[in-house]
Amino acid sequence: MPHKVYFIGAGPGDPELLTLRGLRALQGCHTVFAPTPYEETFAEHLADKAIFVPFEFYFDELLERIRALLQEGPVAFLVPGDLTFYAPFQGLIDTLGETAEVIPGVGTANAASARLKKTLDLPGVCKSAIITSPRTLGDEPGDPKLRDYARPGNTLLIYMNNLPPAELVSELRTGYGRDVPIALVHRLGLPGEEIVRGTLDDIVEKIGDRDFFNIASQSRKPALTLVLVGDTLAAQEDGTWWDYRRENIWQYHDSA
Ligand SMILES: C[S@@+](CC[C@H](N)C(=O)[O-])C[C@H]1O[C@@H](n2cnc3c(N)ncnc32)[C@H](O)[C@@H]1O
Structure with a gap:
């Protein structure tokens, strides 16, 4: 099977917020594109891997590099937060098509x-x-x-x-x-x-x-x-909405 490029939702920067699926994908890749400060905060997961900063390349250079690296094995991108909002990786993902796999993460x-x-x-x-x-x-x-x-x-x-x-x-x-x-x-x-x-x-x-x-x-x-x-x-919630839902939504589910 051809190798994949994994766009891994890496969370706001703390590796504790990486998902299990993201960690597994990262462990399987020997090449990782990591924006700053992820090369530092994820250091324990990046030992022995080749690290590149994605934003140091123009788009076509980056694609060429990715395609060359894919000959050797799967490639990972650490996506700050995740793809859902304000992520610059859509062009890569669309161009790579089936080769790209997106793994959701914890957004900021x-x-x-x-x-x-x-x-x-x-x-x-x-x-x-x-x-x-x-x-x-x-x-x-x-x-x-x-x-x-x-x-x-x-x-x-x-x-x-x-x-x-x-x-x-x-x-x-x-x-x-x-x-x-x-x-x-x-x-x-x-x-x-x-x-x-x-x-x-x-x-x-x-x-x-x-x-x-x-x-x-x-x-x-x-x-x-x-x-x-x-x-x-600053709002403080009490039990009113809990009981409203219990009365009007959840209990119908219980008796269904
Ligand atoms: C290019 S957007 C990336 C958003 C990212 N895709 C997400 O899902 O959170 C960068 C902005 O996200 C927010 N951000 C990203 N990481 C953050 C962090 N560790 N702490 C606070 N804000 C952060 C800031 O508003 C920053 O200007």
Whole structure:
């Protein structure tokens, strides 16, 4: 059987969050394309393997390299989080066709929800959770702005933020029309992890002069910081919805 290229959802960076299927695929590959910082954080799983940084190649060079490596054995890519959101590997996967296999992983959104111990929707509090990024909203007239999604009842998960904190907060405040809880999750599961929780009123002060979004840096690479905003972050749930579901949903299942 021809060898495969495995696009392994590697989680936010902590190898403890690799799935068993991802680990098995990785163990079977002698060549791994690993974006920084995965070559360091996954070091114990990468010993004796040839490691390449995928973003050091142009697309055609990369394909040529992959096809040459496939003559020797299967090849792995460690996909930050996983393929579901903001992953740059779609062109490779489509071009490789049947040769590509995608293994799901723990997205940063999942790991952030666990770290904050908050579900991102909550009956009566949050009606929709929206994944977005100011980098991808576009700047054509008529393109939506962050403020258009920042509505009461929406939880926002903001990836790859490139707005300075005061500007981000002003945009969110315009949309929500009031103070709401916000959390910054920086380098989740990695050395240097920091979690800053607050509200739109105090988060800029709480951030202080820490540059969580690489605003001051020359680098155009997105910072490893996820922003979560919405009332669900501070809501406290009691047993009301549990009993409602018990009464109206689950017990019909029990008697079926
Ligand atoms: C190109 S996207 C990759 C998203 C990835 N496919 C996923 O499923 O999580 C990069 C953005 O994901 C978020 N991110 C990725 N890893 C993170 C981490 N360890 N801690 C916090 N945010 C992270 C940040 O918003 C960062 O700018």
